[in-house]
Amino acid sequence: MKELAEPIRRLIEELKRLPGIGTKTATRLAFHLLRQPPEDVERLAAALRDARESLRTCAACHNLTDQEFCEFCRSESRNRRQVCVVESPQDIINLERTGRYQGLYHVLGGVIAPLSGVTPEQLNIKTLLARLEPNTVEEVIIATNPTAEGDATALYLAKLLKPLGVRVTRLAVGLPLGGELEYTDAGTLQHALDARREL
Ligand SMILES: [Zn+2]
Structure with a gap:
């Protein structure tokens, strides 16, 4: 992976932490994301951030909710x-x-x-x-x-x-x-x- 620039290596490493994602899939996803317009990638990043920040567990049943x-x-x-x-x-x-x-x-x-x-x-x-x-x-x-x-x-x-x-x-x-x-x-x-x- 040394042939890749540091930011893309980092992206691949982060994607690999997801369940079911190995090096090959992570690499494919990373290159796919980098081919997208910046606003599309920004939307994905915002969705990840918002979901993580706004979701909590239901006070009664522990299901996820905002x-x-x-x-x-x-x-x-x-x-x-x-x-x-x-x-x-x-x-x-x-x-x-x-x-x-x-x-x-x-x-x-x-x-x-x-x-x-x-x-x-x-x-x-x-x-x-x-x-x-x-x-x-x-x-x-x-x-x-x-x-x-x-x-x-x-x-x-x-x-x-x-x-x-x-x-x-x-x-x-x-x-x-x-x-x-x-x-x-x-x-x-x-x-x-x-x-x-x-x-
Ligand atoms: Zn509930």
Whole structure:
């Protein structure tokens, strides 16, 4: 890379830090960006900066939002008796694509993973319990990924939630084993929602 000018080497290095981007893709993206008019590149830079600066997590469900509460928590038309627990805000996008779910969400911020040092205390579990307190929630649908850790987290939550008198369900298998919501098509996810089972 020594044959490249320092600014483009730096750009390639920064792009390489993104998930799924290796040297080859980073180099291609860098050269593509440099061929664009300055105002286009400026727009991209501004979008990155604005998204990073203005986004925060919803005070109720930890979804990403630019306001105190996210669009789902603010909505008048969502079913407040159902809360779907997901690992990350990206999972919400995929569940919304099914068009099948009308309830609210709760973003855990990961799964319990003792080997990687993730304990229940590090996840958004306390705030989930607090949301159930007013007794308005009838069903919690656990939509953690169908991995060993996602399953263990689902069981942990079920144990915690069921004594509170709430119905706890889990997305049906049918989701590819070890697969992730992020890579599951809307049809399969729709079926997994419809055929969810009691925990
Ligand atoms: Zn929210």
